[in-house]
Amino acid sequence: MRRLLSLSLICTLLMAGVASSTTVIPPTFETLVSSANTIFVGEAIDVRSEWVATPNGRAIITKVTFKVEDVWKGAAGAVTQLEFLGGTVGEMSMEVVGMPTFHEGQRSVLFVSGEAKSMSPLVGFWHGRMRVEKDPNGVDRVRTYDGRSLGSPAEVGANRPNYMTSVTPMRLSDLETAVRGRVLAGRAR
Amino acid sequence: MTIRRLLGALTVIALVAATSQTINGFSTLGSTWAAGNITMNMQLAGGSGLTDGSANFNAAATSALSIWNNVLNRSRFAAVNGNAGRGSDGDLVNQVFFDSNYYGNSFGKDTLAITTRWTLGGTQRVEADVVFNTAFQWDSYRGNVRSNNTWDIRRVALHEFGHALGLDHPDDHGQNVSAIMNSILGNLDNLTADDIAGAQSLYGGGVTGNIAFPPRNEPNDFFNQLLGVYQNELRAAQSSTYVDPEGAVIWLTEYARQRVGQCSHDTATTNTLNQITSNGSTLVCANTPAGAIPFPPRNEGLLFMNQLDNTYRDSLRRAQGSSFVNNEGAVVWVLEYLRYRLNGCNHGDATTKVFQQIRGQGIQPVCRA
Numbered sequence: 001m002r003r004l005l006s007l008s009l010i011c012t013l014l015m016a017g018v019a020s021s022t023t024v025i026p027p028t029f030e031t032l033v034s035s036a037n038t039i040f041v042g043e044a045i046d047v048r049s050e051w052v053a054t055p056n057g058r059a060i061i062t063k064v065t066f067k068v069e070d071v072w073k074g075a076a077g078a079v080t081q082l083e084f085l086g087g088t089v090g091e092m093s094m095e096v097v098g099m100p101t102f103h104e105g106q107r108s109v110l111f112v113s114g115e116a117k118s119m120s121p122l123v124g125f126w127h128g129r130m131r132v133e134k135d136p137n138g139v140d141r142v143r144t145y146d147g148r149s150l151g152s153p154a155e156v157g158a159n160r161p162n163y164m165t166s167v168t169p170m171r172l173s174d175l176e177t178a179v180r181g182r183v184l185a186g187r188a189r
Numbered sequence: 190m191t192i193r194r195l196l197g198a199l200t201v202i203a204l205v206a207a208t209s210q211t212i213n214g215f216s217t218l219g220s221t222w223a224a225g226n227i228t229m230n231m232q233l234a235g236g237s238g239l240t241d242g243s244a245n246f247n248a249a250a251t252s253a254l255s256i257w258n259n260v261l262n263r264s265r266f267a268a269v270n271g272n273a274g275r276g277s278d279g280d281l282v283n284q285v286f287f288d289s290n291y292y293g294n295s296f297g298k299d300t301l302a303i304t305t306r307w308t309l310g311g312t313q314r315v316e317a318d319v320v321f322n323t324a325f326q327w328d329s330y331r332g333n334v335r336s337n338n339t340w341d342i343r344r345v346a347l348h349e350f351g352h353a354l355g356l357d358h359p360d361d362h363g364q365n366v367s368a369i370m371n372s373i374l375g376n377l378d379n380l381t382a383d384d385i386a387g388a389q390s391l392y393g394g395g396v397t398g399n400i401a402f403p404p405r406n407e408p409n410d411f412f413n414q415l416l417g418v419y420q421n422e423l424r425a426a427q428s429s430t431y432v433d434p435e436g437a438v439i440w441l442t443e444y445a446r447q448r449v450g451q452c453s454h455d456t457a458t459t460n461t462l463n464q465i466t467s468n469g470s471t472l473v474c475a476n477t478p479a480g481a482i483p484f485p486p487r488n489e490g491l492l493f494m495n496q497l498d499n500t501y502r503d504s505l506r507r508a509q510g511s512s513f514v515n516n517e518g519a520v521v522w523v524l525e526y527l528r529y530r531l532n533g534c535n536h537g538d539a540t541t542k543v544f545q546q547i548r549g550q551g552i553q554p555v556c557r558a
């Protein structure tokens with residue numbers, strides 16, 4: 001059944017005119033929420049990279065520590081750390097193209113998958129990170145991982161807004177309502 | 190309508206016009222490989238009966254390397270068939286293979302393939318591994334992406350190898366272009382002009398050129414005669430320069446050859462000066478279209494000449510010398526001599542026509558219509 005759902009998702013994406021992403025098949029908003037074990041709003045307060053041994057050599061990972069402001073799904077402590085493959089140690093950098101990168105002080109909504117030891121702990125690799133920025137009136141607004149204005153949940157993933165389109169980013173509170181609604185709908189099934 | 194409303198309406202019109210524009214432009218990751226071969230160890234297992242007739246997955250992915258190589262110059266991929274199976278990370282060896290995870294880390298359920306880039310000092314590429322996820326079914330085919338969950342390894346490889354070269358997703362950086370390097374791949378199965386421009390911005394492209402330039406001794410002879418005209422007829426004072434007469438002629442000719450070969454001023458300057466300082470490529474940017482042969486405007490030639498002077502002074506550590514032909518005169522008359530030569534005049538006729546111009550007899554007709 002799960003396989004069937006997966007095929008169904010892919011067919012839906014194809015019919016929508018989005019054949020694939022080279023590296024990642026973009027998730028819909030529904031998939032983003034349902035695939036996430038934990039969804040929280042947090043501010044990166046520490047970013048540090050280090051070498052690790054892998055079964056076939058060595059790699060660099062980056063540990064990002066977040067001060068959690070709000071949890072919309074699952075459970076997260078007041079301070080939560082996520083581990084991303086790639087980073088810079090001294091002169092050597094290892095980058096996985098598309099891996100989200102964080103700077104201290106940046107606020108994000110993070111859709112964290114339940115997969116153990118994944119390259120990216122986020123659902124949909126980079127799609128599971130949304131940026132949070134305050135508008136001039138102090139209202140928290142939401143942008144996609146690459147900084148586009150996210151007008152509505154329908155614009156998540158393959159239907160993301162065009163860069164050139166001038167859209168007021170949705171409020172963080174509206175995204176929260178949409179996420180919590182989707183979480184409740186998922187439980188009701 | 191008040192002025193305020195009118196301004197408001199005009200602003201809206203301007204905004205609509207601005208937002209309806211299509212921005213063109215690739216995006217790069219900020220690091221490149223050193224000149225030479227980028228060896229890729231092809232370790233993809235299996236792949237018989239592929240739709241496009243490729244012998245196996247390695248062959249299909251290798252054809253993607255070849256497609257990139259067609260537009261590269263300074264560095265090119267070199268495919269080496271390795272033992273099928275998992276490679277090693279952080280070992281400064283580039284490997285292309287299938288796996289169910291990425292060196293022990295799960296792909297995430299919707300990830301088709303991954304490219305890592307290792308860089309030294311932030312700008313020097315030293316390793317790139319490309320791993321295709323075995324959770325998906327793979328084939329090699331052209332045209333629209335199939336709706337049966339079978340993915341075209343060649344187009345995915347084209348994209349991943351673009352990352353290996355140093356290209357990023359243009360659509361993640363505010364660009365709206367057709368490109369295999371866009372983050373969301375559709376039915377496009379080959380490189381576009383934007384992809385090629387991106388690769389060539391990193392590694393240069395080039396062709397040998399289709400316009401024959403005169404042998405080196407002839408422009409040199411022209412310049413020696415020009416020195417005599419400046420000294421004896423124009424009674425020119427000597428000007429200081431770091432470039433000796435032969436150097437001026439050789440590199441002005443090369444700059445002109447690059448420009449005739451469709452290179453911009455910046456590219457032509459870079460290509461030419463690289464030949465002086467680091468044995469750079471002698472390829473030009475493209476064949477010259479039929480018709481009038483384009484020549485650079487005087488100001489750009491002079492800009493090049495000034496940079497040449499600086500290169501001789503700073504990189505070659507040449508001593509300051511002097512010449513009866515100043516830099517501007519060298520640029521103008523060498524380019525003019527070459528213009529005549531490339532338009533059907535032999536050495537003697539071209540020399541004569543240039544000197545007629547110097548003596549105030551106006552621009553002379555070229556030797557072919």
